[in-house]
Amino acid sequence: MTQTWRIDTAEQTLVLAARDARLAQVVYWGPALAADTDLNMLAQASALDVAAGMLDDHPELSICPEASQSFPGQVGLVVFDATGAQIHPKFRYACEDQDGAALRLSYTDETHGLTYTATFEACCDTNIIVAQASLTAQTPVRLHWLAAPVMPASQAATHMIDYAGRWCGEFQEVKTSWTAGIRLRENPTGRTGHEHFPALVVPELEGTYARGGAHAFHYGWSGGHRMIAEELPDGRRQVQFGAATGIEKTADTSFQTAPLYLTYSEKGINGCAVAFQRHARKHIVTFPDPDRPRPVHYNCWEAVYFDHNLPELQEIATRAAALGAERFVLDDGWFGTRDDDTRALSEWTVDARKYPDGLTPLIDHIHAQGMSFGIWFEPEMINPVSTVYDAHPEWALGDRDQILGRNQMVLNMALPEVRGFLFDRIAAILRAYDVDYIKWDHNRVLPQPDAAQTRGTYQLLDQLRAEFPHVEIESCASGGGRIDFGILQRTQRVWLSDSNDALERARIQHGASMFLPASVTGSHVGPRHCHTSGRVHSMAFRGWIAAQRHMGFEMDPRELTDEEAKTLTEITVWWKAERAWLMQADILRLDRLDPSILAEMHLAQDAQTFVVFANKIDSSKQILPRPLRLTGLDADALYHITLENRDEQSHLSRGPAVLKLHDVTLSGQYLMHHGLNLPWSFPNQTWVIKGLRQS
Structure with missing residues (x-):
C-alpha cells in the first residue's frame, strides 16, 4: 500500500509518499506541479534500482531516517530510555490530518511507547513551507537529537552555501562542493551565534542570484543548532536541522523542534531570499504600530560609552535631531554603579550619581527635540561584582570558577525566580519612564548549552511584550550573535553587527539579505574613524551604506564637520522620502x-x-x-x-x-x-x- 500527500504554494510543490505504513519520505520538492498530477505514479517513478552487493531494498530517506531500517547515514532521532540504553524506534503510521495548506502525520512505536509527529504548513502568500517535528513518550526519555522533518537535497546541485562569521564579521557565505560524506555544522554556544547562522542554500546547476533553481532552509531557533548535509554512498542527499545535540538536560515525555522554514524558487537564489524576507515581514515580526514609519535611529554608545553626563547627552540629542534622528537610544552605563563593563550588570536601577533626578530630564529634552526614547538592557547577564550576585550567586548558570565573558556570567533563565526578578526590574523602568524601545543585548556565550535557557528567555520576552505592547525590542548579541526567526517572533529589529565600518557593513548586509528584510535590519552611520576596524571612510559612503537598511547614527555628532553634517542630512532626507516603499521592498542581490x-x-x-x-x-x-x-x-x-x-x-x-x-x-x-x-x-x-x- 502506498500513501501520498502534497503541499503546495503557487511556486512550489512538496510531495510525500510512504509504503506499507512506514514513515513518509519526500519524493518531489520543486516547481509547482499540476493539480491533477498522479501522485501514486510519481511515487512509483521515484523508486530506485538495486545493485549487486547491496541490501535488497533502499532504506527510506524518510522525514526521520531510522537506524532500525539500516539507514546508511545520519539518523533523524537519537533517544535513550531511563536506564541510558539507546532506543531504536520503528515507527508505523497512526493517523493524519490535512486541512488545506496544513498537513499533520503521526506515527507510533508501540514497543517503546513513542509517537513521532511531523507537520507541514504552506504559506502561499510568501512561498514558504514551515515544517516541524515532535516526539512524545509514555514514560520519560532522554533526547540527544531530534531533527525537524528531514528533506532531500537536489542531486543537480554542485555546491551548497551556508554561513560562517565572527564578531564584526557576520553572515559570510561559505560555498562547499557536494561530495560523498557529511558536512556537519554545530553551534553549541547556547545562542544563534556569529559563527554558524542556522541556514543552508542549495542552488541547482550552478544557479546564481538571478537565475536557476534553488532550495533554501532556515531553522528558527535561538539556542544553538546542528546542521547536517550528507551525501549517502548511493548518491542520495539529505539535509537535517535541529537544536544542538544534548541540550535537553532532563528526561521528559514531550519534545518539539523549532520550525524549519523551507522554500524552492526557479528565479535563482533571489527567489528564496524574497520568500524569507516577505515571510519575516508578514508572519514573523509584529510591530507595535505597523503604520508608523521606521524612525531614524540614534544610539549614543560610540559617542560616550560609559561616560554619561546629562548636559553632554542633551547636546548630543539636539545635534542628532538636527541631522534627522527620530529616536534616541540610551545605551549601557545608565544603571547601578556601571562605570565600565566589570560591575553592576543585573542591577537595573537608575544610577543616582549620573542621573540625580532620574532619567526624566534627559527624556524630556529628547522629546522636546521631536524624538522618542529607547534604553539598553542586558537582562540575561550578571557581573560577579554586583549587588544581585552578592545576594543570589545561585542564579548564575555554570560553575563559579568558569571562564568569564566580558567580565560577566549568564543568569539561569530556566529559574522562575530569575525571570520574575528581571520582569519586575525592567517593568519598573518601563512604567516610570516613557520608553518606546529596548535594545536587548546578549554579550557572551553560555558556559553550557541548555535549551531551557532559550525557552526561559522567550518566556520573559513574551511576558514583557504582553504587558508593554507599545515597546519595540531590538535583538543584539555582540551585534549579530542572536538573529533568527525564533527571536524575531519576539522582537522587531536586529543589530546586525557591532561593526560600523561601512565596507564591512556592505558585505554583512549583503549576506544577511538572504533572510532579513530591510525594515528589521539596523544599520548605523558610525564615527569617521571606525572604532572596530580603524578605517576612515567618507560620510557619503557611510551614509549610503546605512540608507540600505533601517537607518540610524552611532557616532558623536559633535565631531562632524559642516560638510559631513550637510551630506548626512541630505542622505537622511532622501531615506525618509523613500522609506515608505523602501522598507517593504524585496532585496535582490x-x-x-x-x-x-x-x-x-x-x-x-x-x-x-x-x-x-x-x-x-x-x-x-x-x-x-x-x-x-x-x-x-x-x-x-x-x-x-x-x-x-x-x-x-x-x-x-x-x-x-x-x-x-x-x-x-x-x-x-x-x-x-x-x-x-x-x-x-x-x-x-x-x-x-x-x-x-x-x-
Missing part, C-alpha cells in the same frame, strides 16, 4: 560580472519603483567596471533611470558615461541583459540609481 561591485536592487512591492545600491568595495581588475545587470524587471517595460548621487562623481571620471550627465529611459530587457554602465570611481563609494516604470 545582483550577479557580479565585476567582483569589485557588491550591488543590490531594492524592488517595490508593486514593481513600479526600484533603487540599486552599487557598492564599490575594491578596485576593478580592468580599467573600467563591467556593466551592472539588473533583475526582476518586466522585459517589455520602459524604466526612467536616475543617478541619485550624481554630484559625488570624481574629477578623475572624465568620460561621457550617460548617467553622469542626465537621466535615461531604457527597457527592462536591456537593463537585465546588458546592464548599466557605471561611472568610474575610487573604491569605497556607493552609486545610488533609482528606476521608475514608465509603461
Whole structure:
C-alpha cells in the first residue's frame, strides 16, 4: 500500500509518499506541479534500482531516517530510555490530518511507547513551507537529537552555501562542493551565534542570484543548532536541522523542534531570499504600530560609552535631531554603579550619581527635540561584582570558577525566580519612564548549552511584550550573535553587527539579505574613524551604506564637520522620502560580472519603483567596471533611470558615461541583459540609481 500527500504554494510543490505504513519520505520538492498530477505514479517513478552487493531494498530517506531500517547515514532521532540504553524506534503510521495548506502525520512505536509527529504548513502568500517535528513518550526519555522533518537535497546541485562569521564579521557565505560524506555544522554556544547562522542554500546547476533553481532552509531557533548535509554512498542527499545535540538536560515525555522554514524558487537564489524576507515581514515580526514609519535611529554608545553626563547627552540629542534622528537610544552605563563593563550588570536601577533626578530630564529634552526614547538592557547577564550576585550567586548558570565573558556570567533563565526578578526590574523602568524601545543585548556565550535557557528567555520576552505592547525590542548579541526567526517572533529589529565600518557593513548586509528584510535590519552611520576596524571612510559612503537598511547614527555628532553634517542630512532626507516603499521592498542581490561591485536592487512591492545600491568595495581588475545587470524587471517595460548621487562623481571620471550627465529611459530587457554602465570611481563609494516604470 502506498500513501501520498502534497503541499503546495503557487511556486512550489512538496510531495510525500510512504509504503506499507512506514514513515513518509519526500519524493518531489520543486516547481509547482499540476493539480491533477498522479501522485501514486510519481511515487512509483521515484523508486530506485538495486545493485549487486547491496541490501535488497533502499532504506527510506524518510522525514526521520531510522537506524532500525539500516539507514546508511545520519539518523533523524537519537533517544535513550531511563536506564541510558539507546532506543531504536520503528515507527508505523497512526493517523493524519490535512486541512488545506496544513498537513499533520503521526506515527507510533508501540514497543517503546513513542509517537513521532511531523507537520507541514504552506504559506502561499510568501512561498514558504514551515515544517516541524515532535516526539512524545509514555514514560520519560532522554533526547540527544531530534531533527525537524528531514528533506532531500537536489542531486543537480554542485555546491551548497551556508554561513560562517565572527564578531564584526557576520553572515559570510561559505560555498562547499557536494561530495560523498557529511558536512556537519554545530553551534553549541547556547545562542544563534556569529559563527554558524542556522541556514543552508542549495542552488541547482550552478544557479546564481538571478537565475536557476534553488532550495533554501532556515531553522528558527535561538539556542544553538546542528546542521547536517550528507551525501549517502548511493548518491542520495539529505539535509537535517535541529537544536544542538544534548541540550535537553532532563528526561521528559514531550519534545518539539523549532520550525524549519523551507522554500524552492526557479528565479535563482533571489527567489528564496524574497520568500524569507516577505515571510519575516508578514508572519514573523509584529510591530507595535505597523503604520508608523521606521524612525531614524540614534544610539549614543560610540559617542560616550560609559561616560554619561546629562548636559553632554542633551547636546548630543539636539545635534542628532538636527541631522534627522527620530529616536534616541540610551545605551549601557545608565544603571547601578556601571562605570565600565566589570560591575553592576543585573542591577537595573537608575544610577543616582549620573542621573540625580532620574532619567526624566534627559527624556524630556529628547522629546522636546521631536524624538522618542529607547534604553539598553542586558537582562540575561550578571557581573560577579554586583549587588544581585552578592545576594543570589545561585542564579548564575555554570560553575563559579568558569571562564568569564566580558567580565560577566549568564543568569539561569530556566529559574522562575530569575525571570520574575528581571520582569519586575525592567517593568519598573518601563512604567516610570516613557520608553518606546529596548535594545536587548546578549554579550557572551553560555558556559553550557541548555535549551531551557532559550525557552526561559522567550518566556520573559513574551511576558514583557504582553504587558508593554507599545515597546519595540531590538535583538543584539555582540551585534549579530542572536538573529533568527525564533527571536524575531519576539522582537522587531536586529543589530546586525557591532561593526560600523561601512565596507564591512556592505558585505554583512549583503549576506544577511538572504533572510532579513530591510525594515528589521539596523544599520548605523558610525564615527569617521571606525572604532572596530580603524578605517576612515567618507560620510557619503557611510551614509549610503546605512540608507540600505533601517537607518540610524552611532557616532558623536559633535565631531562632524559642516560638510559631513550637510551630506548626512541630505542622505537622511532622501531615506525618509523613500522609506515608505523602501522598507517593504524585496532585496535582490545582483550577479557580479565585476567582483569589485557588491550591488543590490531594492524592488517595490508593486514593481513600479526600484533603487540599486552599487557598492564599490575594491578596485576593478580592468580599467573600467563591467556593466551592472539588473533583475526582476518586466522585459517589455520602459524604466526612467536616475543617478541619485550624481554630484559625488570624481574629477578623475572624465568620460561621457550617460548617467553622469542626465537621466535615461531604457527597457527592462536591456537593463537585465546588458546592464548599466557605471561611472568610474575610487573604491569605497556607493552609486545610488533609482528606476521608475514608465509603461
